[in-house]
Amino acid sequence: MDTTSFLIQQLINAIFLGSIFSLIALGYTMVYGIIQLINFAHGEMFTAGSFAGLIVLMGLQKVGFVDSHFILSMVLVFGLGMAYVAVLGVSIEQVAYKPLRNASRLAAILSALGMSIFLSNGMMLSQGVSDRGFPPVFGWDGFRIMDAKISYGQVFIIILAFALMYSLWIFVTSTKLGKAMRATAQNKPMARMLGINVDKTIRVTFMIGPGLGAAAGIMVGLYYGSVRFDMGFIYMIKAFAAAILGGIGSIPGAMLGGMIIGFVEVAWSAFLPSEWKDVTTFVVMILVLYLKPSGLLGQSATEDKV
Amino acid sequence: MAELLLKNITMKFGGLLAVDNLDLEVPSGKILSLIGPNGAGKTTVFNLITGVYKPTEGTITYNGKTLNGLHSNKVVSRGIARTFQNIRLFNSMTVLENVQVGLHCRTKSGAIRALLNTPFLVREEKEIEDKAMAVLEFLGLESFRNDYASNLDYGNQRRLEIARALATKPGTLLLDEPAAGMNPKETADLMDLILKIRDTGLDIFLVEHDMRLVMGISDMITVLDYGQKIAEGTPKEIQNNETVIEAYLGSGGKK
Numbered sequence: 001m002d003t004t005s006f007l008i009q010q011l012i013n014a015i016f017l018g019s020i021f022s023l024i025a026l027g028y029t030m031v032y033g034i035i036q037l038i039n040f041a042h043g044e045m046f047t048a049g050s051f052a053g054l055i056v057l058m059g060l061q062k063v064g065f066v067d068s069h070f071i072l073s074m075v076l077v078f079g080l081g082m083a084y085v086a087v088l089g090v091s092i093e094q095v096a097y098k099p100l101r102n103a104s105r106l107a108a109i110l111s112a113l114g115m116s117i118f119l120s121n122g123m124m125l126s127q128g129v130s131d132r133g134f135p136p137v138f139g140w141d142g143f144r145i146m147d148a149k150i151s152y153g154q155v156f157i158i159i160l161a162f163a164l165m166y167s168l169w170i171f172v173t174s175t176k177l178g179k180a181m182r183a184t185a186q187n188k189p190m191a192r193m194l195g196i197n198v199d200k201t202i203r204v205t206f207m208i209g210p211g212l213g214a215a216a217g218i219m220v221g222l223y224y225g226s227v228r229f230d231m232g233f234i235y236m237i238k239a240f241a242a243a244i245l246g247g248i249g250s251i252p253g254a255m256l257g258g259m260i261i262g263f264v265e266v267a268w269s270a271f272l273p274s275e276w277k278d279v280t281t282f283v284v285m286i287l288v289l290y291l292k293p294s295g296l297l298g299q300s301a302t303e304d305k306v
Numbered sequence: 307m308a309e310l311l312l313k314n315i316t317m318k319f320g321g322l323l324a325v326d327n328l329d330l331e332v333p334s335g336k337i338l339s340l341i342g343p344n345g346a347g348k349t350t351v352f353n354l355i356t357g358v359y360k361p362t363e364g365t366i367t368y369n370g371k372t373l374n375g376l377h378s379n380k381v382v383s384r385g386i387a388r389t390f391q392n393i394r395l396f397n398s399m400t401v402l403e404n405v406q407v408g409l410h411c412r413t414k415s416g417a418i419r420a421l422l423n424t425p426f427l428v429r430e431e432k433e434i435e436d437k438a439m440a441v442l443e444f445l446g447l448e449s450f451r452n453d454y455a456s457n458l459d460y461g462n463q464r465r466l467e468i469a470r471a472l473a474t475k476p477g478t479l480l481l482d483e484p485a486a487g488m489n490p491k492e493t494a495d496l497m498d499l500i501l502k503i504r505d506t507g508l509d510i511f512l513v514e515h516d517m518r519l520v521m522g523i524s525d526m527i528t529v530l531d532y533g534q535k536i537a538e539g540t541p542k543e544i545q546n547n548e549t550v551i552e553a554y555l556g557s558g559g560k561k
Contacts, residue, residue, distance in 0.1 A: 174431060176410060183396050183407045190394040193356060195382035195411025195474055299398065 005147035010270045012150050012158075016223070018262025019161030023216040024239030025246065025254035026168065027209035033185040033249035034205045035101065040112040041092055042213055043236025044119035045085050049214020050227040051127055053081035054134055061135055070137075078160070081218050082211040089210030090203050098199075123229040131226040138222065157219045164215055165255055168208065172251060181205060185249070234278070238265075241285040247298020256296060260284065309334050309509055310355070310386070310478050315364035317350055317533075324350045326533040328364075332478060337500065337510040339520045341544075342530035343553060348513040349391065351530070352480050355511075356388050357381045368478070383411045387476035389467040391483045391513075397456035401447060401466055404455050405438040408473030412437075438473060445469045445499070461492040468499070478509040485516040497523050521545065529553065 024046055031039045056077045060066050066073045096115045100108045138153030172178040183191040184201045192198050220235070221227045238261055246257025261281050268280045288296060310332040317325040325347045332338045340348050353359045355366055357378040366373040368384055376384070387408075396404050413434055442448045445465050450458060455466060464484060471479060481500070485493045497519055504510050514520050520527065521541045529537040529544060531553040537544060544550055 175427065176406075176413060176430070176434065179399075179403060179407050180410055182399060182403075186396045186398065187394055189358070189378070190390070190396070191407070192378040193382060193388060194408050194470065195379045196407070197379050 002147060005145070006270075008145050008148040009150075010266055012148065012154060014263040014266035015259075016154055016158055016262070017266055018259035019158055019165075020216045020219055020235070020258070021239050021242045021261045022165060022255045022258025023161055023212045023219075024235055025242040025258045026165070026251065027213040028240055028243040029246070029248055029251060029254040030181075030205050030209040032243070033251075034181065034202055035097065035108075036105070037097060037108050037112065038240070039097075039209070040109070040236075041096075041115035041119055042210065042239075043232030044116055044123070045089060045210035045213040045232075046217040046220075046235055047123060047227065047229060047232035048088055048119065048217070049081050049085040049210075050217030050221040050231070051123065051132075052084040052214065053077045053218035054132060054221055054227055056080045057135060057137070061137075066135075066137060073137075074156075078215055078218055082214045085214035085217075086207035086211040089206040093203065093206040098202075120229060120232070127229055129229065131228045134221045134225050134227065136225060153223060157223060160215070161219065164212060168212070168251070171208075177201070177204060238278075238281050241281050245285045245288045245295055247295025249299070250295065250297040253295055253297035309369055310511065311367045312351070312355070313365045313367070315351075315354060315366065316362050317347075317354060317359060318362045324533050325354065325361075328530075328533070328535055330528060330535070332509050332511045333526060334509055335504065335507060336525040337504055337512060337523055339512045339514060339524040339527045340530060341514065341517075341520055341527060342536075346530040347533040348530055349482060350533075352388060352482055352511075352513060355381070355386060355480065379411070382474050382476075385475070385477035386480065387471035387474045387478075388480035389464075389471050389482055389484060391486060393463050393467055395455040395463055395466060395470075397454065399455060400452050401442065401455055401458065402435070402438055402451040404466055404470050405441050405473045406434050408441075408470040409434050409437055410474075412473075412475050441469050441473050444472070461488060461495070464488065464492075464496070465499070468503075472503070476508065478511060479503065480511045480513075482513050483515060484512070485514055485519050488516075493519055 024042070027042050027045065028039060031037060031042070057066070057073070060073045060076060092115055096111045097108055100111055138151060138156070140151060142149055142151035142154070144150070172181060180191065180196045180201050181204065183194070183196060184198050188198050191201070216235070217227070217232070220231070239258065242257035242261040243254045244257070245260060246253030246255070261284070264280050264284050265277050268274070268277045312328055312330040315325055315328045316323070328351070330351070340351060342348055350359065354361050355373065357373070357376050357380070360375060368386060371384070373381055373384065396407065399407070413430060439448060439451070442451060445468065447462060447465055447469060450462065455463065458466060468481070468484070484500070485496055488496060493516060500510060500512070500523055512520070512524065524541055527539060527541055527544045528535060529547070529550050536553055537547045537550045539547070
């Protein structure tokens with residue numbers, strides 16, 4: 001393989017991995033933006049989404065629906081998987097975070113950690129401790145750009161990830177509910193004073209964030225072909241780093257941060273010993289925070305707080 | 307008929323009596339000012355009306371319906387809007403977006419409908435934008451529509467706060483020290499603006515320290531001291547009221 005092909009190959013890998021991190025990071029940043037809480041259970045949302053997608057996919061495959069209606073099956077796998085996790089996300093908010101909204105920040109963080117352990121163990125008990133295989137729906141078909149091989153699965157996942165991020169952007173910037181969400185994030189009492197139902201807005205945030213995490217989980221399952229109850233952890237840590245690096249609370253920041261982490265990781269694995277790739281993520285994060293503590297696109301923490 | 311009516315309102319914070327058995331009515335289509343020394347309980351009265359606090363005793367009614375126990379967002383949809391003493395704009399939104407947020411409670415909800423029905427969404431967004439622009443024009447802020455709220459000068463930030471409150475289509479507007487920090491020119495503009503708003507048919511309830519503004523535009527004035535109403539009347543009556551002078555200057559002010 002010549003150098004150009006190699007670079008194209010790595011570029012595709014980086015965009016793929018970056019989109020996954022971006023989708024997960026969005027969940028962190030949106031929840032943090034609206035209630036200033038790091039949702040440590042977010043990694044479990046990702047894994048739960050992957051399992052839910054797998055269950056739907058296996059069901060559809062059993063009745064032969066995947067072969068006859070491939071696109072519709074994918075819509076169902078992602079739609080139902082994301083919907084399930086959206087409901088899960090709202091339930092967690094109601095049970096574990098809402099009662100603590102006026103308590104100290106630490107109480108809510110401990111509750112989030114507890115939720116994470118609870119869900120992770122729940123998935124271990126219900127889905128088992130070993131890897132569960134995803135049916136290889138995309139196969140190895142693909143096309144070549146020079147010598148770089150790009151599978152249709154990769155293309156599908158990248159397009160879907162960007163479509164989801166674009167929809168989120170449109171939602172947040174130009175719909176009524178999206179504006180209510182930004183207003184709530186900036187100043188809750190004032191938002192309330194303008195007739196916004198803050199609790200509802202928070203619930204919607206807890207549907208969208210985990211929903212996007214679930215989409216990332218299904219993508220990882222489809223692409224790497226397996227899912228495990230604890231696979232959310234490493235993605236969670238890296239996406240968290242991405243959200244911090246982009247500026248926690250900033251939606252474009254999470255998208256950018258995810259892409260940077262994806263590119264750094266792929267670049268490192270391509271040219272340097274790959275066992276160190278996880279370290280680089282955090283080195284990059286530490287460097288950015290050292291130079292710009294609020295993250296690349298973040299605002300300083302004191303702003304807009306009354 | 308009075309629109310906003312407070313009856314026997316008492317508010318205690320622990321042992322502190324912030325508002326003591328207050329009766330108050332905001333007359334329809336008029337400007338009522340609430341004045342009093344610092345700590346007299348003026349802002350507390352606003353917070354009680356807008357559902358930030360729940361009164362310990364007493365009832366608040368608006369157009370004959372009780373407001374007690376309603377959340378702030380419900381109070382707004384009943385028709386009471388307010389601004390704050392310290393400016394609380396959404397700084398990372400544009401001027402237009404700030405006003406659009408204010409329109410929130412006056413447009414059809416239906417998130418699912420909006421997401422599934424693009425023409426509906428586009429139409430609704432267009433409608434919101436037109437309404438928001440109309441409010442900005444009323445306040446003379448239309449040329450700043452795409453600026454970030456944080457980039458406006460102080461006087462215009464105050465105006466934008468009022469614009470955002472007006473966007474909720476209130477029947478009654480509560481202004482909490484709107485002239486705070488303004489220079490005399492800005493205060494004079496503000497007086498004209500408040501009169502212009504009243505003339506559109508709104509009731510205005512004003513808390514203010516700037517006596518020139520209060521005396522210049524109020525139809526009625528209520529004076530509060532230590533949570534109690536000590537006087538009530540037209541600007542002229544209040545200016546000559548002994549109790550009021552004493553509350554402001556202390557009894558040493560008496561000759």
